[in-house]
Amino acid sequence: MKGYPKVNYIGNKERIADAIMSAVPAYARTLFDAFAGGCSVSYAAKARGMRVYSNDILDINYQLAKALIENSGEVLTDRDVEDIFAGEPFCGFMTGNYADVYYFPRECMELDLYRRNIGRIDNGYKRAMAYALMRRAMIRKMPYSRFTIKWDKVRQLRDEQYSYEKYGRYRSYHNKSFRFHFEDNLGDYNSAVFSNGQDNVALNMDVYDAIDAVDADVVYADPPYAGTMNNYYGFYGLLDTYIRQEKTMPFANSFMDKDTIMEQFDRLFAAFGKYRCLILSYNSRSIPTREQIAGLLSRYRRNIRIQEIRHAYKVTGKEKKGKDIEYLFIADND
Numbered sequence: 001m002k003g004y005p006k007v008n009y010i011g012n013k014e015r016i017a018d019a020i021m022s023a024v025p026a027y028a029r030t031l032f033d034a035f036a037g038g039c040s041v042s043y044a045a046k047a048r049g050m051r052v053y054s055n056d057i058l059d060i061n062y063q064l065a066k067a068l069i070e071n072s073g074e075v076l077t078d079r080d081v082e083d084i085f086a087g088e089p090f091c092g093f094m095t096g097n098y099a100d101v102y103y104f105p106r107e108c109m110e111l112d113l114y115r116r117n118i119g120r121i122d123n124g125y126k127r128a129m130a131y132a133l134m135r136r137a138m139i140r141k142m143p144y145s146r147f148t149i150k151w152d153k154v155r156q157l158r159d160e161q162y163s164y165e166k167y168g169r170y171r172s173y174h175n176k177s178f179r180f181h182f183e184d185n186l187g188d189y190n191s192a193v194f195s196n197g198q199d200n201v202a203l204n205m206d207v208y209d210a211i212d213a214v215d216a217d218v219v220y221a222d223p224p225y226a227g228t229m230n231n232y233y234g235f236y237g238l239l240d241t242y243i244r245q246e247k248t249m250p251f252a253n254s255f256m257d258k259d260t261i262m263e264q265f266d267r268l269f270a271a272f273g274k275y276r277c278l279i280l281s282y283n284s285r286s287i288p289t290r291e292q293i294a295g296l297l298s299r300y301r302r303n304i305r306i307q308e309i310r311h312a313y314k315v316t317g318k319e320k321k322g323k324d325i326e327y328l329f330i331a332d333n334d
């Protein structure tokens with residue numbers, strides 16, 4: 001096992017995954033990652049031999065969890081890659097709906113071909129690996145690595161000369177092919193697949209449905225942070241649309257709204273009551289405040305510890321060093 005590959009998920013906890021794991025109580029054998037995103041915490045828990053339930057409302061994150069957490073041995077061979085890229089690009093769902101919206105028409109036609117070929121892979125883990133790698137390729141070709149950028153801006157930033165003159169960077173990776181990026185990451189994704197001897201599970205549910213479905217010793221919660229860059233449906237919904245070949249809907253419980261977040265957290269903390277320990281990530285720039293969260297948690301938990309971790313988020317290539325304090329709330333009734 002070579003380790004967690006380049007997923008580059010917005011709001012990921014890759015750099016603090018070890019600190020989060022250190023907060024997991026010694027008795028815990030199973031961990032429920034309720035808002036798994038790019039699965040960095042699920043992966044760290046898997047690496048420590050825990051049985052992991054990895055859930056996210058986005059289908060693309062479910063594919064990542066299936067590929068990297070549930071999958072214990074399936075990798076993509078050269079033959080699989082040939083099959084994924086075989087054939088002639090054609091006008092399908094992506095071209096019909098997203099040409100000159102996120103990618104150039106020819107690129108959408110290529111995506112239509114690759115999607116059809118991936119759909120023909122009969123092994124679900126290999127299929128998930130293919131989606132995970134296609135995601136990586138699609139993100140690499142998209143300025144700012146998210147799908148909330150308007151086409152005019154996308155085109156501008158993909159103009160290498162313009163980008164160089166304006167920002168001092170050519171960003172030539174945006175103009176490399178999907179296949180280039182797919183193959184560039186293939187080795188890392190394949191080497192990230194391993195078995196930890198546990199029956200790990202990927203889930204694709206709203207958090208409340210997942211709570212009904214999952215029993216675990218610890219729940220780790222890393223919801224979108226209200227008041228920050230948190231529009232996950234906007235960032236990545238296009239990838240779900242690509243997988244499902246139909247337009248998907250924004251999530252009903254999005255944890256984005258500053259005005260309702262207190263009620264949403266109250267409901268969430270109550271529902272999390274079934275787990276012996278709750279570990280919650282939040283940060284100092286978001287709403288509610290540290291004190292408000294501690295107050296809400298104390299309705300449901302006797303012991304609450306708060307750890308502070310200095311964490312520089314990487315947003316659009318710039319580091320915001322030292323400005324954010326990442327909190328870890330560790331709450332139980334022991």
Ligand SMILES: C[S@@+](CC[C@H](N)C(=O)[O-])C[C@H]1O[C@@H](n2cnc3c(N)ncnc32)[C@H](O)[C@@H]1O
Nearest residue numbers: 011012013035037038040057206207222224253
């Ligand atoms: C801060 S990110 C998690 C990042 C993750 N810990 C990582 O390291 O990559 C929050 C995640 O919550 C998910 N999410 C938002 N609303 C949800 C809901 N109602 N149920 C389940 N997941 C949800 C988003 O899709 C997003 O992936």
